[in-house]
Amino acid sequence: MKATVTVMLKQGVLDPQGEAVRHALGTLGFEGVDGVRQGKVIELDLAEGTSEADVTSMCEKLLVNTVIESYRVEMG
Amino acid sequence: MRAAVVTFPGSNCDRDLAVAFEAAGFAVDRVWHKVTELPSGVDIVGLPGGFSHGDYLRCGAIAARAPIMKSVAEFAQSGGHVLGICNGFQVLLETGLLPGALMRNAGLKFLCKPVTLKVENADSAFTSEYAVGNETIFPIAHHDGNFTADAATLDQLEAEGRVAFRYAENPNGSARDIAGILSENRRVLGLMPHPERAIDPVTGNTDGAAMFKALSVSLVAA
Numbered sequence: 001m002k003a004t005v006t007v008m009l010k011q012g013v014l015d016p017q018g019e020a021v022r023h024a025l026g027t028l029g030f031e032g033v034d035g036v037r038q039g040k041v042i043e044l045d046l047a048e049g050t051s052e053a054d055v056t057s058m059c060e061k062l063l064v065n066t067v068i069e070s071y072r073v074e075m076g
Numbered sequence: 077m078r079a080a081v082v083t084f085p086g087s088n089c090d091r092d093l094a095v096a097f098e099a100a101g102f103a104v105d106r107v108w109h110k111v112t113e114l115p116s117g118v119d120i121v122g123l124p125g126g127f128s129h130g131d132y133l134r135c136g137a138i139a140a141r142a143p144i145m146k147s148v149a150e151f152a153q154s155g156g157h158v159l160g161i162c163n164g165f166q167v168l169l170e171t172g173l174l175p176g177a178l179m180r181n182a183g184l185k186f187l188c189k190p191v192t193l194k195v196e197n198a199d200s201a202f203t204s205e206y207a208v209g210n211e212t213i214f215p216i217a218h219h220d221g222n223f224t225a226d227a228a229t230l231d232q233l234e235a236e237g238r239v240a241f242r243y244a245e246n247p248n249g250s251a252r253d254i255a256g257i258l259s260e261n262r263r264v265l266g267l268m269p270h271p272e273r274a275i276d277p278v279t280g281n282t283d284g285a286a287m288f289k290a291l292s293v294s295l296v297a298a
Contacts, residue, residue: 013224014179014182014249016179016180016181016182016184016249017180017184020184061141062133062137062138062141063133065137065170065177067169067175067176067177067224067225068177068179068224
């Protein structure tokens with residue numbers, strides 16, 4: 001089974017990389033890009049029967065820095 | 077006086093940190109990250125700069141979960157002194173021994189240059205040889221030194237006098253120009269600039285030597 005963890009900077013935390021990407025899009029002529037937030041996706045290959053609670057625990061203990069990041073877990 | 081300097085895969089200031097402790101009179105134990113116990117009789121633990129585990133996941137994140145770190149955390153929680161410099165500061169934040177986080181520099185560039193710091197707290201074993209309000213110059217060398225914490229945490233750090241150093245000119249976007257912070261008991265210091273790279277006249281600057289001298293004076297008396 002698989003789980004997908006999406007990690008994003010929390011709302012309100014400035015994202016300098018996203019801002020740089022937004023500028024670059026403007027340079028390329030893409031208009032109307034008001035904001036870019038950059039995060040990461042972590043795919044986990046898991047033994048059958050691994051619970052969402054287990055994945056949440058992985059997020060809290062290592063995968064996510066909850067001081068600055070929020071996350072979303074999708075099972076399957 | 078004994079200092080332990082931890083080496084993670086990718087640490088690159090561990091030798092410099094050991095030399096700085098030795099120059100101040102410490103005997104130094106070099107400790108590999110896979111060891112589970114700190115040597116007995118250690119007075120201070122140093123977490124060095126570098127790029128532990130290639131900065132994978134987040135800077136310091138994997139090193140913070142290394143086998144040695146449980147012993148380092150217990151040492152700190154029982155009142156031991158811990159000095160985390162650059163990547164070592166990132167590791168301290170990832171372990172939760174200090175509050176906040178370090179993000180990518182606001183200008184997105186890797187910064188490697190001397191910076192002027194303002195001393196904000198001279199009432200710790202690390203800073204007692206400095207004077208509040210004085211300026212001191214340490215080198216910085218980092219890509220992720222942009223200190224971030226929520227407003228309540230920043231207010232608390234300021235109210236409790238736990239900001240040790242501030243940048244005179246903010247190079248990386250750090251909240252409130254913060255370059256280094258202390259734990260509540262003032263026995264854990266994390267900072268991005270490198271005092272251990274400023275201890276020898278041959279490198280042109282000895283402003284960092286006072287930190288190691290202060291530690292030798294404080295810890296010999298302890």
